[in-house]
Amino acid sequence: MPKVALITGITGQDGSYLAEFLLEKGYIVHGIKRRASSFNTQRVDHIYQDPHIDNANFKLHYGDLTDTSNLVRIVQETQPDEIYNLGAQSHVAVSFESPEYTADVDGMGTLRILEAIRILGLEKKTRFYQASTSELYGLVQETPQKETTPFYPRSPYAVAKLYAYWITVNYREAYGIYACNGILFNHESPRRGETFVTRKITRGLANISQGLEDCLYMGNIDALRDWGHAKDYVRMQWMMLQQDQPEDFVIATGVQYSVRQFIEWTANELGMPIRWEGTGVDEVGYAVVPGSAQETVVVRIDPRYFRPTEVETLLGDPAKAKQKLGWVPEISTQDMCKEMVTSDLAEAKKHALLKKFGYDVSVSVE
Ligand code: NDP
Ligand code: GDR
Numbered sequence: 001m002p003k004v005a006l007i008t009g010i011t012g013q014d015g016s017y018l019a020e021f022l023l024e025k026g027y028i029v030h031g032i033k034r035r036a037s038s039f040n041t042q043r044v045d046h047i048y049q050d051p052h053i054d055n056a057n058f059k060l061h062y063g064d065l066t067d068t069s070n071l072v073r074i075v076q077e078t079q080p081d082e083i084y085n086l087g088a089q090s091h092v093a094v095s096f097e098s099p100e101y102t103a104d105v106d107g108m109g110t111l112r113i114l115e116a117i118r119i120l121g122l123e124k125k126t127r128f129y130q131a132s133t134s135e136l137y138g139l140v141q142e143t144p145q146k147e148t149t150p151f152y153p154r155s156p157y158a159v160a161k162l163y164a165y166w167i168t169v170n171y172r173e174a175y176g177i178y179a180c181n182g183i184l185f186n187h188e189s190p191r192r193g194e195t196f197v198t199r200k201i202t203r204g205l206a207n208i209s210q211g212l213e214d215c216l217y218m219g220n221i222d223a224l225r226d227w228g229h230a231k232d233y234v235r236m237q238w239m240m241l242q243q244d245q246p247e248d249f250v251i252a253t254g255v256q257y258s259v260r261q262f263i264e265w266t267a268n269e270l271g272m273p274i275r276w277e278g279t280g281v282d283e284v285g286y287a288v289v290p291g292s293a294q295e296t297v298v299v300r301i302d303p304r305y306f307r308p309t310e311v312e313t314l315l316g317d318p319a320k321a322k323q324k325l326g327w328v329p330e331i332s333t334q335d336m337c338k339e340m341v342t343s344d345l346a347e348a349k350k351h352a353l354l355k356k357f358g359y360d361v362s363v364s365v366e
Contacts, residue, residue, distance in 0.1 A: 002057070006030045006080035008065060008087030008113070013191045014131070015086050016043035018234040023047060023058060025238070030078045032063040032071075032087065043191050065109030068116075075116040075126075082241050084129045085113050088161075091195065092135060093307055095157035103160045110164035114171045114179070123177050127241045130168040132181040133161050134226070134252070134314045144317035147183065147250050154309040169248070178246045182237055185252035185316040188336060189230040190343035197259055198227065198340065201266050206344035208298050209270045209290055210352040215297055219305025221259040221283075224313040228253045229331035229339075239325050252316020253329050263299060265334060269341040274299065 005022050009015045010031025019029050033041060041048065041060070049056040061078075063070045065087050075083070088106045089095060095102040110130060117126050137145045138154035153159045165181050172179040192199040197218075204216035228251070236251050260276075263285065267274040272287040275295070285299030321327040331339075 072116045099156035106160035107163035128179040134185040144315040146317040181248040185226040187228045187233040202340040202344045206348040210348040217302035229336045232329040256315040
């Protein structure tokens with residue numbers, strides 16, 4: 001019998017890569033998508049299967065992490081061997097704008113799924129993965145951060161995820177559920193949401209290189225992050241649920257870079273190296289945009305993107321994952337950046353052509 005997985009957040013970056021990964025392993029994959037006024041399934045459209053065909057092994061269900069009865073029904077209908085709880089209001093800056101909603105989805109949503117497992121008597125059948133985060137470390141108490149490093153969350157998002165972390169541990173200890181936290185450091189890809197910093201940079205500078213935008217407005221470009229590739233990280237999410245005993249693991253590359261460096265790599269990749277001038281909110285990045293003669297300002301600091309409390313530095317120690325599971329990341333941060341630039345540049349070129357020729361792309365454009 002094929003294994004059955006249920007993924008919350010299947011329409012997000014990680015959900016889409018994890019669904020691909022599990023389908024390749026022969027799983028039947030169920031995913032929860034939210035009702036939206038327009039299509040929100042772009043990241044999984046390529047693996048979508050017509051529900052009318054027999055033996056479809058990829059199925060989407062409408063649902064929401066704020067809706068207990070709906071979650072209980074979906075878990076009952078799908079009887080999953082594994083649940084991956086990836087759904088979340090995942091933007092740290094947005095969590096300061098919508099703290100209560102973030103707590104409901106990211107904190108209580110986790111409890112609702114765990115309760116569904118318990119209410120339905122699936123404690124011995126269903127394994128549970130919780131998408132925990134390096135944001136739990138916030139104001140860091142130890143460097144590098146590992147499984148035993150104390151937490152100090154610095155945003156409503158991180159505080160909600162702290163609840164989710166501990167309720168997962170508690171349900172493991174109280175009810176014997178196979179439940180694990182993956183404490184994942186930042187991971188990115190061409191499918192990363194457009195408002196997270198790496199994608200904002202690769203997309204923004206690619207657009208500037210094609211004359212579609214003038215300037216990229218950034219927040220704290222001296223923040224340090226440990227960035228990996230989402231494909232490597234979803235493999236680890238699955239590995240964590242295949243062990244004899246449930247445990248929590250830090251997943252990271254063990255190397256950190258600044259946002260400023262990520263901007264520089266991206267600009268170099270696009271053939272428009274950056275020269276910095278000024279300090280603080282007056283700081284700007286100059287570059288020669290391909291096709292133009294002189295240096296222009298392509299980066300400006302906008303305090304709008306500063307957070308009320310910032311996480312300045314994060315660096316993970318993935319030694320436990322390497323030692324116990326043999327997991328090591330395969331894609332370097334620089335190669336990931338290149339992949340993102342290539343993808344965003346191709347999109348920008350398409351848009352530049354549309355802009356130049358109007359929407360009639362049947363016109364020859366040699
Ligand atoms: P995304 O923001 O790309 O995806 C989040 C997913 O959650 C989307 O499918 C979204 O749906 C869904 N979602 C949002 N709100 C609800 C809700 N109320 N009910 C049901 N589903 C909802 O995040 P990532 O893929 O990057 O991250 C996956 C998980 O891992 C998240 O929990 C995140 O907090 C966590 N995490 C991420 C890290 C990273 O660096 N990427 C690092 C550590 C943890 P829709 O598409 O409709 O918006
Ligand atoms: P983060 O990711 O907050 O670490 O959360 P994000 O990419 O949003 O920010 C990383 C760092 O870059 C700084 N920064 C900016 N960030 C954004 N978004 N926009 C800007 O213009 C900008 N300028 C500077 C930020 O201040 C921050 O220091 C991500 C999410 O995926 C979470 O869900 C996940 O839990 C953590 O990673 C691990």
